[in-house]
Amino acid sequence: MVITLGLRAVETIAPATSANLGAGFDVFGVALDTLSDRVIVERRKDDIIKIEVYGEGSSEIPLEPEKNTAGLVALEMLKRAGEKSGLSIKIYKGIKPGSGLGSSAASAAATAVAMNDLLGLNLTPTQLIEVAAIGEIASAGSPHADNVSAAIMGGFILIVSRDPLEVIKMNLPRNAEFAIVLPEIKVDTRIARLVLPKQVDLTNMVHNIGRAATFIAGIALNSVEIMGKGMIDAVIEPARAHLIPGLNHVKEAALKAGAAGVAISGAGPSIIALVDSSRRDVREVALAMKDAFMEIGIRSRPLCARPGEGARIIRREL
Secondary structure, three states: OOOOOOOOEEEEEEEEEEEEOOOEEEEEEEEEEEEEEEEEEEEEOOOOEEEEEEEOOHHHOOOOHHHOHHHHHHHHHHHHHOOOOEEEEEEEEOOOOOOOOOHHHHHHHHHHHHHHHHHOOOOOHHHHHHHHHHHOHHHHOOOOOHHHHHHHHOOEEEEEEEOOEEEEEEOOOOOEEEEEEEEOOOOOHHHHHHOOOOOOOHHHHHHHHHHHHHHHHHHHOOOHHHHHHOOOOOOHHHHHHHHOOOHHHHHHHHHHOOOOEEEEOOOOOOEEEEEEOOOOOHHHHHHHHHHHHHHOOOOEEEEEEOEOOOOEEEEEEO
16 A cells, blocks of 8 residues: 555665774774765655665666665565555765765665654664665675664674674774775775685684774773774785775875774775874875875875764654
8 A cells, every 4th residue: 555644754864884994894884974875765645666866976876776775775664564655765975886985885774764764663773774784785785784783873883793683882982083085996895795705714814803802902992002903904805905006005104194003994995094083183194095096196085084973864744
């Protein structure tokens, strides 16, 4: 049936995110306060789901619900509600697709929060993450929860378990900030996952466990410096390094400028550096990375960010 009662439209916003942060592959994620996607979901009088996309990289995003991040989330939400309803979904992209800053996750998270309110489902944050993760199939080929968890819950998250889903949110030190550089190259998320090793050397596995544990220890000890020591990945980043020209050069520039640690953001090509803002100027680190890319002929956009809040409703319409 077609729904005609209740809310008519809901507008939400969801933040950019960075996943992995070095050794925390598919486990660590952080919401950023610098970029965001905005989504408006509105009921239609028919049973058609119409998707419109505007802004950063909008021409590259499929509009069919079954191939679109927001569309997959909307379909799953309608299924959970046991409803058949036409929807108009307008996505305003502030996060460039294929940037490594959780572009698809932001659209998925914003849509999940909007649909939850529109349909009155009262899903828990964990249930919202499960639904939003389904939207990631459109971009990554499989559901994964690191970016969408951060986009929904805000702040820093770590995924304890995927099945059943269990997520922990932690507060980073107040002086933990991020310098980010987004080069004008694109890394397809599907390809970035295909190049990953199917087997991992035991020595590298032990290395990554130690580094990931060090990152969490840094949070517990309120030390950005210790957190930075945990951002050295011996498994995923080496496999993806060839996808980002100048990666090591840019990382060296960030560390020389005072970053506590530096890594590929998500699947890339963005590179994220952790900075102790009580000791270093975050802007200087971001500009150093930008200059390093320019030295090899690649233009890039520098950004500075703090941990941000999660997806939220900004407007309801009856």
